[in-house]
Amino acid sequence: MAIIRNVQDFHPDHTFDCGQCFRWTREEDGSYTGIAFGRPVNIRVIPGKAGSDRPEDPVDILIENATQEEAETLWRSYLDLDRDYGRIKNQLATEDPVMERAIRHGYGIRILNQDRWETILSFLISQNNNIPRIRGCIESLCRHFGEPAGEYRGKQYYDIPTPERLAALSVEDLAPCRLGYRARYILETARQVREQGIGDTSDYLRSLCGVGEKVANCILLFSMNRLESFPVDVWVRRVMHELYGIPEKDTAAMTDYAAKHFGPYGGIAQQYLFYYIREGQETC
């Protein structure tokens, strides 16, 4: 058991359920179990020194199945704990009552620093799909083709399958994962990554089969520290239309608005808005 003390602006519900990740599961006690760095862990928070539990009070983060050293070297960075979200939130909420409300809703959101290949696969699968099925597809892909990553709390975990492993498969091999037409995207992308390596630019991502503007922005934001990236999906489109008055189908105008008003933190703003608008739905 490891502990990271005195953390502000972090809430597991907000961070793990704001749509950026698909392999974390909420437990009965409000903690989350998931896997990264090839290691399943459970993460929960307890009140910090202050003892109360107002949103602005610091908490201690408990990480089960990790050493204290792993917590400091891996998980602190994964959870983006060294960034000053308080300052970013103030900046975003200034003269923006919509954003102020959204931030009050998801005050504990942090942008995870996820594995790039996992993020590519995840958001290839996410297109034209719903969240429960996305999670099922990824789970199935790992179970069928990923390396065992150990047992935890009575459940066997598996890593995300490597590009090399997937590149050697056929669409028939992937059929049990029920990926639909995305199976071809995954195979072609895996083969391109095997041939060319995994690139680190927006243009590279866009060159992958099945990666368009939205998915590329998700990959940049969730795994490459590009916090200005502003993925425009149907939900964000809805917010930008209903709450900011931008024409429903004008993606470019939404992107421009984000660049102008949210600047270097467009992606963080996107997560507050996404979490805010989706809360009203309660579909998943």
Place this chain on the structure above:
DNA sequence: TCGCAGGTGGTCG
């Protein structure tokens, strides 16, 4: 039965 779900690629005009 049919539309829809965190889009993309292909095909028109």
Place this chain on the structure above:
DNA sequence: CGACCACCTGCG
């Protein structure tokens, strides 16, 4: 270019 539209699959 910009505006359609098909697309696997499973659920309501």
